[in-house]
Amino acid sequence: MLAKRKLGNEGLEVSALGLGTMLMPDNEESVRTIHGALDLGVTMFDTADLYGDFLLGQFGGNEKLVGRAIKGRRDEAIIATKFGVTHSQGPKGDPAYIKKSVDASLYSLGIDYIDLYYQHRPDPNTPIEETIGTLADLVKQGKIRYIGxxxxxxxxxxxxxxxxxxxxxxxxxxxxxxxVEDEVIPVLNELGIGLVPYSPLGRGFLTGQIKTFEDLPLDDYRRHFPRFQGENFAKNLNVVSLIEDLAHQKGCTAAQLSLAWLLSRGEHIVPIPGTKHLDRLKENIGALDVTLSAGDLEEIERISPKGIAAGSRFGAI
Structure with a gap:
C-alpha cells in the first residue's frame, strides 16, 4: 500500500499521491487507469463539475466517468470535486448555486456524499463567509465531509x-x-491546512517527454500557453534538461524527481498528477521511493530556483 498523508486537522487521510482526472476522456482506458490506481493504493481522485472532454468542446461529464469507475469500490476512494465555475459564467459561490451544484455532483458521481468539496475559484460577488457558511451546512447534512x-x-x-x-x-x-511559496504556503502551515498541487509536472513539461513544440498535437490546449511557445519553450527546455541530468544521476525519471521534490516540501502536501495511462501512473508512484538528500535539494534549487520558468502560467485559449 502507498504511504498516507493527512490533509488538514479534521481527520482526512489520503494516499501521498492522488490522481487528477481532468483530461481523462470518457472511455474504457480511463476506467482501467482508475481501477489500476485503486489496485496500487491510490485513494485520492480529483475531478470537478466543469471537467469534460475539452478538446471536443464538452464541459462536464468527468464526474460521471469517475463515478462509473469507482462503482463497487466506493470505500476505497476519496472523491474530491469542485463547484463554482461554468463555461459561460464567472466564479460563483452564492448559497443557491452551491446547493444546486452539490446535488448535481452527487447525482453525476453516483455517491451519497463527497469527501472533499472545493470552491473552484473565489466568487468576487459573494462574501467568502457566506460561501463557507453554506458549505458548513452541507457538512452538517452529511452531503460533504470536508471543505476545500x-x-x-x-x-x-x-x-x-x-x-x-x-x-x-x-x-x-x-x-x-x-x-504560492510567498504568501499561501505560510498561511497553510500556520493554520494546519493541506496543500494539493495540481499540474505538479508543469503540464507535462517537467516529464522531459516534450522536446519540441511539434511534439504537442495540433489540438493540444498547451499550444496556447506562453510557456510552450517560442523563446519561452527553448528556455524552459534548458531547465528541464538539467532536471533530467540530475534525475539520471539519481536513477529516476525527471517526473519522479519533480514529484519527489514536491513531496519533500512538507508532510501536508499531496500532489495530484493527471494521466490517462496506467504506465505513467506507475511511474509517478515511483516518486515515493525517491529520497532526496540535502545536497540534491540544493542542486535542484540551483538549477530550478523560484521564478525560473519563462512565460506566464496561462494564456488565451
Whole structure:
C-alpha cells in the first residue's frame, strides 16, 4: 500500500499521491487507469463539475466517468470535486448555486456524499463567509465531509478558515510554478491546512517527454500557453534538461524527481498528477521511493530556483 498523508486537522487521510482526472476522456482506458490506481493504493481522485472532454468542446461529464469507475469500490476512494465555475459564467459561490451544484455532483458521481468539496475559484460577488457558511451546512447534512478552496489567495483562506476549518487548498505548484511559496504556503502551515498541487509536472513539461513544440498535437490546449511557445519553450527546455541530468544521476525519471521534490516540501502536501495511462501512473508512484538528500535539494534549487520558468502560467485559449 502507498504511504498516507493527512490533509488538514479534521481527520482526512489520503494516499501521498492522488490522481487528477481532468483530461481523462470518457472511455474504457480511463476506467482501467482508475481501477489500476485503486489496485496500487491510490485513494485520492480529483475531478470537478466543469471537467469534460475539452478538446471536443464538452464541459462536464468527468464526474460521471469517475463515478462509473469507482462503482463497487466506493470505500476505497476519496472523491474530491469542485463547484463554482461554468463555461459561460464567472466564479460563483452564492448559497443557491452551491446547493444546486452539490446535488448535481452527487447525482453525476453516483455517491451519497463527497469527501472533499472545493470552491473552484473565489466568487468576487459573494462574501467568502457566506460561501463557507453554506458549505458548513452541507457538512452538517452529511452531503460533504470536508471543505476545500482552489486557487484562493492567502487573505481569503484565512477568512474562510474562521467560519469553518478548511481541509485543503488546491493550487498550481511545481518546480516551475512556485508563486504560492510567498504568501499561501505560510498561511497553510500556520493554520494546519493541506496543500494539493495540481499540474505538479508543469503540464507535462517537467516529464522531459516534450522536446519540441511539434511534439504537442495540433489540438493540444498547451499550444496556447506562453510557456510552450517560442523563446519561452527553448528556455524552459534548458531547465528541464538539467532536471533530467540530475534525475539520471539519481536513477529516476525527471517526473519522479519533480514529484519527489514536491513531496519533500512538507508532510501536508499531496500532489495530484493527471494521466490517462496506467504506465505513467506507475511511474509517478515511483516518486515515493525517491529520497532526496540535502545536497540534491540544493542542486535542484540551483538549477530550478523560484521564478525560473519563462512565460506566464496561462494564456488565451
Amino acid at each position: 478552496l482552489s486557487e484562493a489567495p492567502a487573505d481569503l483562506i484565512r477568512r474562510a478558515h474562521t467560519v469553518h476549518p478548511i481541509t485543503a487548498v488546491e493550487t498550481e505548484y511545481s518546480l516551475w510554478s512556485r508563486e
